[in-house]
Amino acid sequence: MVGVFCFRNDLRLHDNLALQQALAVCDQLFLVYAFEDRIWKSKHNQIGFFRAQFLLESLYDIEKGISQVGGSMTYIFGNIEDSIPPFMDEVHADICFLSEENSWNEKKAENSLSQKVHLKTAYDKTLIHLADLPFSLDQLPDSFSKFRKSVETNWNIRSCISSDLTASKITKSRGNLPALRDFGITQKTSPKGYYSFTGGSTAGRKRLHEWFWEKGCISTYKKTRNQLKGADFSSHFSPWIANGSLSPREIYHETKKYEALHGANESTYWLIFELLWRDFFQFFSRLHGRKVFHPCGLNQQKEIDREPDQADLLFFRWVNGCTANLFINANINELNQTGWMSNRGRQNVASYLIHDLGLDWRRGAEWFEKTLIDYDPCSNYGNWLYLAGYCSEKKTVRYFNTTIQSMVYDPKGEYTKDWIDSPVSN
Ligand code: FAD
Numbered sequence: 001m002v003g004v005f006c007f008r009n010d011l012r013l014h015d016n017l018a019l020q021q022a023l024a025v026c027d028q029l030f031l032v033y034a035f036e037d038r039i040w041k042s043k044h045n046q047i048g049f050f051r052a053q054f055l056l057e058s059l060y061d062i063e064k065g066i067s068q069v070g071g072s073m074t075y076i077f078g079n080i081e082d083s084i085p086p087f088m089d090e091v092h093a094d095i096c097f098l099s100e101e102n103s104w105n106e107k108k109a110e111n112s113l114s115q116k117v118h119l120k121t122a123y124d125k126t127l128i129h130l131a132d133l134p135f136s137l138d139q140l141p142d143s144f145s146k147f148r149k150s151v152e153t154n155w156n157i158r159s160c161i162s163s164d165l166t167a168s169k170i171t172k173s174r175g176n177l178p179a180l181r182d183f184g185i186t187q188k189t190s191p192k193g194y195y196s197f198t199g200g201s202t203a204g205r206k207r208l209h210e211w212f213w214e215k216g217c218i219s220t221y222k223k224t225r226n227q228l229k230g231a232d233f234s235s236h237f238s239p240w241i242a243n244g245s246l247s248p249r250e251i252y253h254e255t256k257k258y259e260a261l262h263g264a265n266e267s268t269y270w271l272i273f274e275l276l277w278r279d280f281f282q283f284f285s286r287l288h289g290r291k292v293f294h295p296c297g298l299n300q301q302k303e304i305d306r307e308p309d310q311a312d313l314l315f316f317r318w319v320n321g322c323t324a325n326l327f328i329n330a331n332i333n334e335l336n337q338t339g340w341m342s343n344r345g346r347q348n349v350a351s352y353l354i355h356d357l358g359l360d361w362r363r364g365a366e367w368f369e370k371t372l373i374d375y376d377p378c379s380n381y382g383n384w385l386y387l388a389g390y391c392s393e394k395k396t397v398r399y400f401n402t403t404i405q406s407m408v409y410d411p412k413g414e415y416t417k418d419w420i421d422s423p424v425s426n
Helices: 017-025 049-067 080-091 106-114 143-153 201-214 215-226 238-242 246-262 266-293 311-319 324-340 343-356 359-369 379-389 403-411 414-419
Strands: 002-007 028-035 073-077 095-099 119-120
Touching: 002 017, 002 080, 017 095, 017 119, 028 080, 049 201, 049 359, 073 080, 073 414, 080 095, 080 106, 095 106, 095 238, 106 119, 106 266, 106 379, 143 266, 201 215, 201 238, 215 246, 215 266, 246 266, 266 343, 266 379, 311 324, 311 343, 311 359, 324 359, 324 403, 324 414, 343 359, 343 379, 343 403, 359 379
Parallel strands: 002 028, 002 095, 028 073, 095 119
Antiparallel strands: none
């Protein structure tokens, strides 16, 4: 059987269920990556420089892994539902394999592709497998705490899948990895930052090793995780997890290995706790589909709030780090100049946009979608919706007082100084 395996946000050769299923079934397999228009050519919100660069580095890394077994990657262009069917015709493929996603647009694309070709999908996205949840998806608890308590009582985290990339099955094909300029993406700011990210599983696994084993940072993570400044206060795994270069399962099993040697404590537990937040938003998005993108989320009976008259100007200032609030500006500047921002920073800038400026939360979420190197639709839109208070049918306001926050988390103003070139006035 001739098959096509199309990588999505599962950019790894190890611990990849859909890839292993494809290798088990096919005699000849084309490994493909589709540069989807909805990401790379979107007129509305084209992928930004840092995320795009990280993604190309990830592809380059995976390409190297494939070439080590004598195969190569084929690049195609266009949304999967449009670009895969003609490619399959061209190479006379019988079947296409994909990893499933959880967010609305990605699921729509899977459905549309399945109408056109013989498609086999595999679910492999979360720490806890969808099929191992102790409830059916439509019974997903409406809060993270209830979700966590329910899954933690008796859970089963599956083992990692060993990789078996068989040289004889992988085809050699044409085409080179495109460059950023091919998509009209240019670097606008010079790179700066506390940590320098490189895309791909090789760099992701190096970071995992360094943060766990060389520096032992996981042992103190619970105490440091809310900091703003530095490279090691939190794992910084998110970009690799988001595009699948690292799997949450491998992080879980590495944590267990670490605990066996150095002992478990509240910090080692807390890393898993955070991975459960990610799982919660993945399942939440899968269940609620397009409602996650509605201005009032699950609270659709509510009338949509009117934005202030100067909404466009206020948003322009927020996006460009020139609001009246230096702490907010510093965080936005870090994002714009590196593609990354701490969780504490994200909570503050989001709360400020929603509750202090009175803007539609989706404006901020779209900006994050464009700029974050760890952008993930479920984590991003889920967290924004949560801060806007629309993750359940009853609105729950989550307000961060940015003055108090900056006093607690940046008491000497060192972080703010790092990211503010000149003071901003009202
Ligand atoms: P660590 O603190 O080391 O946590 C380990 C891992 O747990 C992270 O890598 C991530 O995969 C997961 N995680 C931690 N916190 C959360 C959370 N609140 N929600 C979901 N997963 C979590 N994370 C993304 O990966 N992509 C996004 O697009 C994204 N958008 C966000 C938008 C807003 C408004 C907010 C408040 C948070 C967002 N997050 C997002 C969650 C969180 O801020 C980042 O995952 C975290 O800051 C990444 O740093 P880290 O890898 O060092 O995290």
